[in-house]
Amino acid sequence: MGVTCVTQWPVAEGKSMQQTVDFLTKKAEFMGATKTGTFAVDCDTFHASAGNPKFINVLHNSEYPKTTFSITDSNSTLVSDTGFDAILQKLKGIYSTKMSSRIESKGKRYQLADFIVKVGIVSIGSSNRGILVEVEYTPCVILQDCWPLLTEFMQGFLGNGFVPKPPSNLVNKVDVYQPLDTINQYLEHFNQFRKAQVPTR
Amino acid sequence: MMQNEEMASVTKENVMLITSSISAIQRLRTGVAKTFSHLNQGITTSKDGEDNKKVFLTRFQQDLVHVKNSFDELDSMVGSLQLLKDAATMGTLGLINLDPVLDKTPIYPQVLQTYKWSGKLREHAQTAETILNRQCPKRVYGHIGIFSKKRKVQPSSHAYNPVHVDKFFDTWQKSYSGVEVKRVQQSPNVFQVTLGRTMQVILVLQSFIIERMIVRAHHETILQEDGSVSMACKAVVVTCICLSVCLSVCLSVCLSVCLSLDLWTQSKYAVFRKITDHATSAMLNFHFTTMPELSVKSFMASTMILSSVLL
Numbered sequence: 414m415g416v417t418c419v420t421q422w423p424v425a426e427g428k429s430m431q432q433t434v435d436f437l438t439k440k441a442e443f444m445g446a447t448k449t450g451t452f453a454v455d456c457d458t459f460h461a462s463a464g465n466p467k468f469i470n471v472l473h474n475s476e477y478p479k480t481t482f483s484i485t486d487s488n489s490t491l492v493s494d495t496g497f498d499a500i501l502q503k504l505k506g507i508y509s510t511k512m513s514s515r516i517e518s519k520g521k522r523y524q525l526a527d528f529i530v531k532v533g534i535v536s537i538g539s540s541n542r543g544i545l546v547e548v549e550y551t552p553c554v555i556l557q558d559c560w561p562l563l564t565e566f567m568q569g570f571l572g573n574g575f576v577p578k579p580p581s582n583l584v585n586k587v588d589v590y591q592p593l594d595t596i597n598q599y600l601e602h603f604n605q606f607r608k609a610q611v612p613t614r
Numbered sequence: 615m616m617q618n619e620e621m622a623s624v625t626k627e628n629v630m631l632i633t634s635s636i637s638a639i640q641r642l643r644t645g646v647a648k649t650f651s652h653l654n655q656g657i658t659t660s661k662d663g664e665d666n667k668k669v670f671l672t673r674f675q676q677d678l679v680h681v682k683n684s685f686d687e688l689d690s691m692v693g694s695l696q697l698l699k700d701a702a703t704m705g706t707l708g709l710i711n712l713d714p715v716l717d718k719t720p721i722y723p724q725v726l727q728t729y730k731w732s733g734k735l736r737e738h739a740q741t742a743e744t745i746l747n748r749q750c751p752k753r754v755y756g757h758i759g760i761f762s763k764k765r766k767v768q769p770s771s772h773a774y775n776p777v778h779v780d781k782f783f784d785t786w787q788k789s790y791s792g793v794e795v796k797r798v799q800q801s802p803n804v805f806q807v808t809l810g811r812t813m814q815v816i817l818v819l820q821s822f823i824i825e826r827m828i829v830r831a832h833h834e835t836i837l838q839e840d841g842s843v844s845m846a847c848k849a850v851v852v853t854c855i856c857l858s859v860c861l862s863v864c865l866s867v868c869l870s871v872c873l874s875l876d877l878w879t880q881s882k883y884a885v886f887r888k889i890t891d892h893a894t895s896a897m898l899n900f901h902f903t904t905m906p907e908l909s910v911k912s913f914m915a916s917t918m919i920l921s922s923v924l925l
Contacts, residue, residue: 414833526885527883527884551883552831552881552883552885553812553832554811555832558810558812589811589833
């Protein structure tokens, strides 16, 4: 586990989403990265019934297959065993979800020395919404210590014009970076994709 | 053996023949000198006229026969000289003195050149030995005065008190912020040096001698994760059993260390494996036999530079 940066990547002009993803993965391979499997990050939103505006976002990350991350509307967090999903199913009367609202990012996982690169297509149901690129620098757990290095790597991978900004909630973080911080970044992007209009292509 | 005896007998025979030949040559020379003297000075006889001539001719004939006999004797002796078989054992090199085209054959100058180079090589080896003895890579001093009767008690790197080592690291911590040094509970000889929140250096010290060093990430553990004994530790234990030296003490120490501490597994991150390599080079580079404290100090300074590069 190291410091991770998750960023959206625009679909190239005149190209499909899959073609853009293929371009990025080929670029990673050209840099010397090796494919180490696939990955998936998904998010289900459980709404409280009877006109209550409260909700819980339940996320899973294939890097931590036995863990469920839950984040409420008031930003309270819970990191639990996957058994928590079964508990939520029992609370159908209080919190319910729609399968159509499930959003997930799926794609290939690459490794280049101590860097892990994941390029995924974000989809809600059967509709593709965008591309998310995740880059993780595994040896370091302090964001301030390795952010310049991470930026340099991402500029080498995505182009010099790209300047990643540290996530707003992590800018002043002095503690050790946690897997939950990565999940927070994903949730932030998932919310943006949900609010955005459906792309034509 | 047989060959040597044969060669000795041949040499003996040859020596006898040569001695006889020298005597024969002397006889020949005497005969020839006598003949010329008779020719030059003539032969004095009491008889007159024609008798004188006859006597002279007879005497001259006798002289010539004597010379001829001496020459034949010498010739037969030279003919019966046997060739030494050294040439056969030396191969073609033994026949080098018989080489009729000496200047055209490259073997002779080559042999000379080889001899020169072997001489040079011996000289260089002697010089290297002197230098190596002066800057011995051994970490103990015992070898210096082994053969002298009065052995001076040399200061040893092992002789430092553990309190002195602790004091050294305390001073170091106070001098530099972001460095934390502590003894690992499981083994008093193992120090965990944490540099900032980036990396940790695990040092196995024998007094002030660095026995082993490994760099790992800040969040990597120094203990066996599953409590299992690693292969390297098993090997150490097996070696202890095989040697059966101080068995009880050795085994108890080894097992207590092996079961808990993980001093062998490299970091799972490439960057720290690389830093371990560089730090190991620095450790060897900064090793001073006479000033072990300075070695550790220099090593620590170099490690801090390495960690600052990462930030």
